[in-house]
Amino acid sequence: MKQVKCECGHVNPHGTAFCESCGKPLEERAGKTLLDMRYEGSARRSQTYKRTFIDQIWAFFSSVKVGVALIVITLIASAIGTIFPQQMYIPPNVDPAKYYKQQYGWAGKLYYELGFNNLYGSWWYILLIALIGVSLVICSLDRVVPLYRALKRQGVKRHPHFLERQRLFGVSHVSDLDKTMAVLKERLAARRYHVREEDGHLLAEKGRFSRWGPYVNHIGLIIFLIGVMLRSVPGMYIDRVMWIPEGETKEIPGTNGRYFLKSEKFIFETYEKGKDNEVFNAAIDRVGNGMIAKNYQTNVVLYKRVGPVIPGAKPKLEKVKEYPIRVNEPLEFDHYALYQVDFRLNEPKAMSFQLADKQSGKTFGTVTVDLYDPKELYNLGHGYRVELLSYFPDFEFDEDGDPSTKSRVPNNPAFVFKMYAPDRPKGEVSFVAIQQTIEPFGNNKYKMAFVGLETRNVSGLTVRRDFTLWILGVGGAIFMIGLIQGMYWNHRRIWVQRVNGELWIAAHTNKNWFGLKNELRRLLDGTGVNMPADQLEEGKQAGQGGQAHGHGTA
Amino acid sequence: MKKQQRLVMRTVILLVLLAAVGYTIYANFFTEKQAVAVGTTAPDFVLTDLKGREHRLSDYRGKGVFLNFWGTWCKPCEREMPYMNELYPLYQKQGVEILAVNVGEPKLSVEKFAERFGLTFPIVIDRQDQVLNAYNVGPLPTTFLIDKNGEVKKIITGTMTKADIQRHLESIKP
Numbered sequence: 001m002k003q004v005k006c007e008c009g010h011v012n013p014h015g016t017a018f019c020e021s022c023g024k025p026l027e028e029r030a031g032k033t034l035l036d037m038r039y040e041g042s043a044r045r046s047q048t049y050k051r052t053f054i055d056q057i058w059a060f061f062s063s064v065k066v067g068v069a070l071i072v073i074t075l076i077a078s079a080i081g082t083i084f085p086q087q088m089y090i091p092p093n094v095d096p097a098k099y100y101k102q103q104y105g106w107a108g109k110l111y112y113e114l115g116f117n118n119l120y121g122s123w124w125y126i127l128l129i130a131l132i133g134v135s136l137v138i139c140s141l142d143r144v145v146p147l148y149r150a151l152k153r154q155g156v157k158r159h160p161h162f163l164e165r166q167r168l169f170g171v172s173h174v175s176d177l178d179k180t181m182a183v184l185k186e187r188l189a190a191r192r193y194h195v196r197e198e199d200g201h202l203l204a205e206k207g208r209f210s211r212w213g214p215y216v217n218h219i220g221l222i223i224f225l226i227g228v229m230l231r232s233v234p235g236m237y238i239d240r241v242m243w244i245p246e247g248e249t250k251e252i253p254g255t256n257g258r259y260f261l262k263s264e265k266f267i268f269e270t271y272e273k274g275k276d277n278e279v280f281n282a283a284i285d286r287v288g289n290g291m292i293a294k295n296y297q298t299n300v301v302l303y304k305r306v307g308p309v310i311p312g313a314k315p316k317l318e319k320v321k322e323y324p325i326r327v328n329e330p331l332e333f334d335h336y337a338l339y340q341v342d343f344r345l346n347e348p349k350a351m352s353f354q355l356a357d358k359q360s361g362k363t364f365g366t367v368t369v370d371l372y373d374p375k376e377l378y379n380l381g382h383g384y385r386v387e388l389l390s391y392f393p394d395f396e397f398d399e400d401g402d403p404s405t406k407s408r409v410p411n412n413p414a415f416v417f418k419m420y421a422p423d424r425p426k427g428e429v430s431f432v433a434i435q436q437t438i439e440p441f442g443n444n445k446y447k448m449a450f451v452g453l454e455t456r457n458v459s460g461l462t463v464r465r466d467f468t469l470w471i472l473g474v475g476g477a478i479f480m481i482g483l484i485q486g487m488y489w490n491h492r493r494i495w496v497q498r499v500n501g502e503l504w505i506a507a508h509t510n511k512n513w514f515g516l517k518n519e520l521r522r523l524l525d526g527t528g529v530n531m532p533a534d535q536l537e538e539g540k541q542a543g544q545g546g547q548a549h550g551h552g553t554a
Numbered sequence: 555m556k557k558q559q560r561l562v563m564r565t566v567i568l569l570v571l572l573a574a575v576g577y578t579i580y581a582n583f584f585t586e587k588q589a590v591a592v593g594t595t596a597p598d599f600v601l602t603d604l605k606g607r608e609h610r611l612s613d614y615r616g617k618g619v620f621l622n623f624w625g626t627w628c629k630p631c632e633r634e635m636p637y638m639n640e641l642y643p644l645y646q647k648q649g650v651e652i653l654a655v656n657v658g659e660p661k662l663s664v665e666k667f668a669e670r671f672g673l674t675f676p677i678v679i680d681r682q683d684q685v686l687n688a689y690n691v692g693p694l695p696t697t698f699l700i701d702k703n704g705e706v707k708k709i710i711t712g713t714m715t716k717a718d719i720q721r722h723l724e725s726i727k728p
Contacts, residue, residue, distance in 0.1 A: 058564050123583050130575040137571060229574060232581040251684050310610075311688040312599040312680060373660050391662055394627070405627040408659045 008159070013146075015043030021155035023162030034535060035165045037508055039143055040150035062142040067135040074128045081119035084111050133225040140218045151208060156198035158495055158506075166495075166506035168516070170532030174503050180527055181503075184496055187523050193494070202496040211510065213486020220479030227471035238336075238465040245347065246456040249303070249317075254463045255336065257309040260317055262301040266343055266457035269295040296340050298325045298459040302333060325461065335465050342460025348410045350454040353432070355384060355419055358447050364421070366451060371410035383422040386448070390416040395433055403431070419446045492516055494523075505532050590689050592709060596621070596700045597688045601655065601678035604665055609653060609678055612704065618650040618726030619700040620719075623691045625657050626667045630713035631695040635671050637716040641723055642675045649702070649728045655680050657694065702728035 004012045010021035018025045018041040025035065035041065060066060084104055087096050096117055100108035115122055163169060174180045178200075185202055188195050193204035231237040238254040242261070249262040271292040273284050284292065303317035323331045330337040350370050354363040365380030371393060378386040394406040395414035403414065414433035424445060431438040432448050492509045505524075509516040517534070524531055590596060596619075600610045611619065622638065624631035635654075642652050652675040656664050661679060668677055680686055689698065692711070699708040699722055707726060714722070 052561060054561060054565050054568060057568060121582070123579060126578060126582060127575070130578055134571045134575065137567070141567070226574075229578045232578055234581075249682075251682060251687060253687055257684060257688065310598055310600050311684040312601040312678075312682075374662050376662055376665075388662065390666055391660060393660075393663075398629075405663075407627055408625060408657070 008155070010153075010155075013043045017041030017043075018162060019159065020150050020153045022157060022159045023155070024159030025161055025165065033165070034167055034539075035162065037166075037510075039147050040154070042146035042150040058138060058142070061135050061138040064139060067132070067139055070128060070132050070135055074125075074132060077119065077125060077128065080116055084108060084116070086119065087117040129225070129228075133222060136218050136222055136225075140215050144212070144215045147211065151211065154203075156196045156203040157201045158203075158497065160497075160499055160504070163495055163497065163499075163504050163506040166508055167513070167536045168505075168507040168520070168532040168534055170505050170530045171499075172503045172505070172528070172530040173501075174528050177498055177501070177503060180529060181496065181498075183527055184523065184529070188494065191519065191523065193492075200498055202494075204494045204496070205492070207489040207491045210486055210489035211491050213482050213484075213489075215482070216485055217479055217482025220475050220477070220482055222475075223478060224472055224475030227468045227475055230468045230471065231466075236467045238463060240463040241341075242338075242461045242463055243344075243458055244298075244300075244461065245349075245458045251315075252336070252338070252463055254465065257311055257315075258305050259320075259333070259336070260303040260305065260315060261338070261461075262303065263459055264299040264301060264322075266345075266459045267295060267297040267299070268293070268343065268345065268457070269297075296327050296343060298340055298343075298461065299323075300325055300331060300338075302331060325459075330464075335467070337464045339462040339464060340459065341462045344458040344460070346455040347458050348413060348453055349456045351413060351450070352452040352454070353417075353448040354451050355380060355386060355421075356447055356449045358445060363449070367448070368454075369413075369415065371413055383420075385420045387418040387420070387427070388415060389418050389429070392433075415448075417448050419444070419448065421446055490515065492519070494520070503529060505529065507532060590698065590706055590709070592706050594706055595704050596698060596706050597685075599685045599688065601680060601685060603676040603678045604661065604668060607676070609676055611653075611700075614651055614653075614700075615704055616649075616702050616728060618702055618723070618728055619698075620645075620650060620652045620723055620726065621698040621700060622652065622654045623657060623686070623689070623694060623696045624654055625694050626659055626663050628694045632671075634695065634714050634719065635673065637714070637719050638675065639671060639673050640716070641719055645723045645727070650723050650726055651675075652723075653678065655685060657686055657691075658683055697722070699726050701726050 003014060004016060004026055006012060006019035006022060006024055006026065008019060008022040008024065010019055012020050012026065016026055018035060020040075020042070084100065084107075090096060090099050097112060100112040100117060102108075104111065111117060119125055181200065181202065185195055185197070185204075188202070188204040191206075193206045195202060195204045240253040242250070242253055244250050244261060244263045246263050246265055249260055251257055252259040252261050270290045271280050271284055271294050273281060273289050276284075276294075280292075299322070301322050302320040303315075304320050306316045306318050320333065325331050325338055325340045327340050330339045332338075348371050350368050352366055352368045354366050356363045364382070364384040367378045367380070367386050369375075369388065369391075374388055374391050376388050378388070380386065390403070392403055392405040392414040393408055393410040393412075395412045396404060396406050398404040403416075412434060414431070417430050417432060418427040419430060420427045428444040428446055429439070429441055430444055430446075430448055431440060432450075437447065490509045490512045492507070494505065494507045497504045505520075507516055507520060513534070517531075521531055596611060598610065598612045600608055602608050611621075620638070622631075622634075624635070626632075638652055638654075645652075654673075654675060654677045656677060656679045658679060658681050664677060664679055667673075689696075695711070695713065697710040697714070698706055699710070701707050708722070710718075710722070
């Protein structure tokens, strides 16, 4: 392994820009350009060893350019994913292939064919995110280790070439060097600098921990990504939808049949004038009385299944608790949470008809048909009875023109009744749908007259269990700590040295040069030491190019 | 020496990262989202048929079971029903049962449907969607082929021809 020995005696790794200890530039370049202080001139290892296959992969991921490219590609892809709605937001009962074409023309067709309809769950999108994670880990490791090493090993006494090539640099002649040094040392310490002295030279440093900010931030980000990754581990993350009508008891999906829920009632309330506080009156007037939602609530009873879970068997249930689920007030149990997210008001539940004589209008009793589980026979007494021959919950005529049902949901119920009366012992058949009656076998004497519809409300709940949330929280907190650490503190260093009877001052900060200059001004005020010049600014003013050094923030 | 160490270190870190990325991709795209996968034991269930008789899947151990999820409104289901009905007596003798699970429709609708096609195999109704949830059935019809050991051999979604059904019934003969 090639190593470079500096004239100060320190041995530096190959690729180091300037000596870790004394700061003497190791790669002499023409002219007196400013030193690039990024990563303290340390040799990023990935850039020096590229021999094996592993090293090459390492070098690839450690490149910030690659990292930025990955982020830009992900950003562009994410943006494209918002052009048209994702598949989960289109109506559930349509064919996505047709839907995108119908709604958005050829662009929609292309969108669908390229798979952008499911972008955020596609393998390549997840791979991109994962690669960003890999890049983060390797970039950070590849920089933080050498940086730590360089900052730890930095010597107090620096080579004159190092000093004169700093951005802030000045030479002064003072009458009493020792006294001035002593004053400066005292003032630096008073300004909370950590001052080290060696052979009468000073190195004052503060805020070094701010240099770790970006890496702390990256650790937070990586923990966050690990949390996201864990969501795909079975059992760690459950996100299911549950529709439950009033009065029904249903298995809670995602609980493997262990929990059941009964909905007692769904409540939808609005703000009404007169009933609510007067402060709302102006808003109610503007939007309309009873138009502003006040409360969505499902009163539920939670049951736990006792004994073995056998799907389909009538479960033995044990009441756990009653709870009103409201928006942002979920029912919580066993790490699960049930949230109020949706509702459907007035879903048909049962329909009532009267058997009536078409001419006289005389009625012979009421038939109530449960739309979810209708009976077949309805005996009305006195020789009158009704038989339900066919039931179509979601009625339509199929391709052959036969009556059929579109689904099992009673959106548009239709019935075929056979009505028996003492004077019609063989019965009369009547087809009854909403707003429509057909008598397939000629004129009937009797009819089924619609008398009422019984409705109920249906609640839409989300079943959520998330064991990754605290990991995301910890990751997010560390992310913020790192951000604050790197943003609100600066790493400032001031070198004060005696060189040939002169006082040399050089200063460096990783950000906020304005602040550093102010601090120097106050520090040097009245000491007879000249304020160091900003060589970068001077260079710009003199119109000399070639000094555009990236005084980075790492 | 140090170089050797570094190479080992890099290799280990890269392997850990590769494992994490690999697992994420695998878990998201290559594991069956269905709760019931081919090769696993079919979850047991108990449901009642139209005649009031209870059917428990585990009681059919030793026989092949052709488990068909269907709905009366589903036209593809309707198309394959007569074929299943035709082949049922022949294969019942050879130890293969056909069990049709209706997805929670009114008993009346199911009865009328069974009458219309003269269906003879047992039809059970999953009123609370419990079995539907346990098998995570999406589109209808979905058929699970279960062998004599209770193991799922194949999962078929979509309608089948008579030849398909015969082939599948043949494949789960004990």
